[in-house]
Amino acid sequence: MSDLWTVVWKEWRDSIFPGGKIEYLRPLVFITFLGIVLPFVDRQGWLALSGAMVFASVFFPYFYILNYIGDAFAGERERHTLETLLASRISDRAILLGKVIATVSYIWGMTVLASLLGLVIVNLAKGPGPWAFYTPVSGWAAVLVAGMLACLLAASGGILVSLHSATTRQAQQTLLLGSLALFVVIFFTARALPSQWFRGMSPSQIFLVALLVMALLDALLLGIAMASFRRSRLLLK
Amino acid sequence: MPEPIIRTEHLSRTFGEVKAVDDLSLAVPAGIVFGFLGPNGAGKTTTIHLLLGLLEPTLGQAWVLGFDTRTQAGEIRAHCGALLEFSGLYERMTAEDNLDLYGRIYQMSSLDRKSRIKELLTHLDLWERRKEQVNKWSRGMKQKLAVARAIFHRPPLIFLDEPTAGFDPVAAAALRADLAALVAREGVTVFLNTHNLTEAEKLCAQVGVIRNGKLLMVGSPDELRTRKGSSHVEITGQGFTGQILASLRARPEVAGIEQQDGRLLIELRGEARTAPLVSLIVQSGAEVEEARRGESSLEDVFLTLMKENKNE
Numbered sequence: 001m002s003d004l005w006t007v008v009w010k011e012w013r014d015s016i017f018p019g020g021k022i023e024y025l026r027p028l029v030f031i032t033f034l035g036i037v038l039p040f041v042d043r044q045g046w047l048a049l050s051g052a053m054v055f056a057s058v059f060f061p062y063f064y065i066l067n068y069i070g071d072a073f074a075g076e077r078e079r080h081t082l083e084t085l086l087a088s089r090i091s092d093r094a095i096l097l098g099k100v101i102a103t104v105s106y107i108w109g110m111t112v113l114a115s116l117l118g119l120v121i122v123n124l125a126k127g128p129g130p131w132a133f134y135t136p137v138s139g140w141a142a143v144l145v146a147g148m149l150a151c152l153l154a155a156s157g158g159i160l161v162s163l164h165s166a167t168t169r170q171a172q173q174t175l176l177l178g179s180l181a182l183f184v185v186i187f188f189t190a191r192a193l194p195s196q197w198f199r200g201m202s203p204s205q206i207f208l209v210a211l212l213v214m215a216l217l218d219a220l221l222l223g224i225a226m227a228s229f230r231r232s233r234l235l236l237k
Numbered sequence: 238m239p240e241p242i243i244r245t246e247h248l249s250r251t252f253g254e255v256k257a258v259d260d261l262s263l264a265v266p267a268g269i270v271f272g273f274l275g276p277n278g279a280g281k282t283t284t285i286h287l288l289l290g291l292l293e294p295t296l297g298q299a300w301v302l303g304f305d306t307r308t309q310a311g312e313i314r315a316h317c318g319a320l321l322e323f324s325g326l327y328e329r330m331t332a333e334d335n336l337d338l339y340g341r342i343y344q345m346s347s348l349d350r351k352s353r354i355k356e357l358l359t360h361l362d363l364w365e366r367r368k369e370q371v372n373k374w375s376r377g378m379k380q381k382l383a384v385a386r387a388i389f390h391r392p393p394l395i396f397l398d399e400p401t402a403g404f405d406p407v408a409a410a411a412l413r414a415d416l417a418a419l420v421a422r423e424g425v426t427v428f429l430n431t432h433n434l435t436e437a438e439k440l441c442a443q444v445g446v447i448r449n450g451k452l453l454m455v456g457s458p459d460e461l462r463t464r465k466g467s468s469h470v471e472i473t474g475q476g477f478t479g480q481i482l483a484s485l486r487a488r489p490e491v492a493g494i495e496q497q498d499g500r501l502l503i504e505l506r507g508e509a510r511t512a513p514l515v516s517l518i519v520q521s522g523a524e525v526e527e528a529r530r531g532e533s534s535l536e537d538v539f540l541t542l543m544k545e546n547k548n549e
Contacts, residue, residue, distance in 0.1 A: 002341075006338070010327070013327075013334055080323035081325050084324075087396075089343060
């Protein structure tokens with residue numbers, strides 16, 4: 001556990017907040033869009049979990065994470081820090097999971113923060129009256145869980161790609177193409193599924209099934225990444 | 238006899254058709270600086286990777302601190318420090334954070350980490366700049382910090398892969414001095430990869446010479462000089478005629494003669510004495526102003542070994 005925390009600590013210091021002004025601009029842009037601009041535009045629909053709210057809360061973090069995760073191994077390789085890290089006592093599992101946890105906790109943390117800020121913005125925008133909350137609350141929680149699973153999906157896939165990429169740029173290009181391919185597959189699969197499968201299911205139940213599928217995909221990608229983590233392979237890449 | 242800290246038996250590693258390490262059998266005693274000498278591409282870095290368990294050997298076996306590199310690589314890495322080909326510093330982090338990270342990795346307590354950071358950075362004259370991001374530092378400073386990181390958790394054995402490569406002579410000498418002082422103070426065993434022969438001569442109690450993955454010779458620099466080197470005498474003067482040169486060549490203790498700018502360079506066999514040769518020259522009518530005897534340097538030995546290996 002302490003190894004995991006060590007890698008998370010290192011990732012936060014080295015990759016997420018290394019001290020330049022640009023590193024503070026990125027979360028600011030994220031929170032401004034997801035926590036201020038979009039809720040202000042959508043108003044009550046935002047609190048009623050409109051399509052725009054669900055879409056933004058799931059896909060915004062997904063694409064944001066792609067910005068960071070490609071750097072996880074490929075960046076260390078480029079900066080010549082990977083070899084020394086691999087020569088230390090820290091376990092394979094701690095290195096890999098630590099990088100995933102650091103990135104997911106950062107982006108998902110910002111998503112939750114933006115969601116709470118959106119609540120404040122909508123209430124301020126609607127003027128005097130009793131404060132409204134996300135309705136239903138369970139739906140809001142489900143959207144946050146979906147956001148987290150989307151982060152984990154991007155992070156698991158991203159770490160797998162980063163493991164096998166020589167440079168961050170290569171990793172990011174692969175991730176972008178991979179994401180486009182994934183969405184095309186999801187779109188056509190959803191259209192191809194027999195409609196009777198969903199007959200009698202409420203939108204909430206369909207959403208839960210989608211969450212379950214995403215969780216399974218996350219676990220699968222993370223498992224593949226862990227299985228393909230070989231120090232010798234990383235060293236010789 | 239104490240167990241060597243590093244032992245390899247017929248250790249080999251191939252990459253496709255290339256034999257990076259070829260049948261390496263070696264024993265490194267504890268408490269010394271062991272220099273692993275070889276030209277670029279000789280297999281030095283691959284050997285360190287094999288010893289740290291970062292690469293699997295194709296054949297053979299190795300033990301580091303008694304741990305098998307194939308099955309106990311984690312234990313080896315937990316008990317060793319390493320400064321590999323690159324400094325491996327996180328340049329966007331401060332010097333203090335770089336050391337703190339490795340203290341955390343090696344599970345040192347917060348108090349121990351703090352005191353160790355102060356101790357090492359003070360020793361290396363870097364304490365005042367501990368809060369700076371490393372990317373603002375000179376290469377020499379970074380390398381000193383990387384050495385500090387390698388010994389931070391007080392390992393009994395550290396691997397250094399060409400720590401002064403690419404440095405100017407002044408910076409290299411300064412780093413060497415720091416390295417020697419730290420090693421002496423910490424009592425750590427060092428496996429030092431280098432192609433810098435001055436470095437090996439100054440720091441190493443034992444050296445191994447490797448070329449094309451093959452270990453050519455192991456011993457102390459003095460032993461190597463005795464086994465592969467030779468003595469020579471340089472005579473300055475005038476009147477060194479062809480007849481004198483022929484007489485000298487006929488002497489059994491003379492291995493070779495070269496004449497350069499009024500100087501005679503006589504290569505001697507074994508522990509031959511100089512005085513009879515000087516007498517012969519003077520009696521033959523030449524004038525001798527100075528006769529100076531010298532021993533082969535480690536560089537001479539190294540070059541001889543490289544030449545021999547190339548001819549094989």
